[in-house]
Amino acid sequence: MARPEPTATRDRILDAAEQLFATRGFHGASVRDIFKRAGLGAGLMGYYFASKEDLFRETVERRIPQVRETFEHHFPVTDAQAIVPVRELLEFYxxxxxxxxxxxxxxxxxxxxxxxKCAVSYELQIVSSSLGKLDFIAERMMEALQASLPDTPESQLRDTLAFAEAAVTTLNASAGLFEHRQGKAGSLADYVSSMAGTLATGLQGAST
Incomplete structure (x- = not known):
């Protein structure tokens, strides 16, 4: 049986799912609580989604176009032939x-x-194919980094990008971690600038 077309009710369910999955994780957020937050009975679950996993995957996938639009709007490489300094690229990321x-x-x-939360937990295995649709970010970054540092081994660039990805997901998933580590030493913007500089220095050293 074909799924119902997107409706205001379906969007309401997905909004509720996003909020609860973000705070409680896949296993901590029950279908009953999600539908209750959406103002619906859990008995309607089967009408809109085949399973809880299906609901979770759709919750993850539905904002990917918005992420892409936001990324492209801010991405510093506006011309295919443009070369952007590596520090600027990493700071943007x-x-x-x-x-x-x-x-x-x-x-x-x-x-x-x-x-x-998905990226730092076992819930990743449930949505790994969905998260793969965000690979355009790494691909665009790799293209720009290779243009900026053509002599740096591709493996070095990928390792640096993977490290940066791990850092941002861990910092965001671990509430208060940045504040605890930094104290009054500086703002998040200062941290971003410092980290970008450190990563850029490492890459530029590898290319010489």
Whole structure:
């Protein structure tokens, strides 16, 4: 049987699912609580989604186009032939995940909490194929980094990008970690700038 077309009710369910999955994780958020938050009875679950896993995957996938649009809007490489300094690229990447997405104005802050929770937990295996649809971010970054540092081994660039990805997801998923580590030493923007500089120095050293 074909799924019902997207409706305001379906969107309400997905909004509720996003909020609860982001705060409680896949196993901590019950279907009953999700539908209750959406103002519906859990008995309607089978009409809209085949399973809880199906609901989770759709919750993860539905904002990917919005993430892509936001990423492309901020991405510093506006011309295929342009070469952007490596530090600027890395600073953009860190800012995008640590400042831009978590900003309430982005409309993606709860969704980013959800993605971070997926990335640092076993829930990743449930949505690994869905998260693969975000690979365009790594691909665009790799293209720009290779243009900026053509003599640096591709493996070195990928390792650095993977480290940056792990850092941003861990910081976002671990509430208060940044504040605990930094104390009054500086702002998040200062941290982003410092980390980008450190990563860029390592890459530039590898290319010489």
């Amino acid at each position: 860190l800012e995008f995940f640590l400042i831009d997405l978590p900003d309430a104005k982005s409309g993606l802050h709860t969704y980013w909490d959800l993605l971070s």
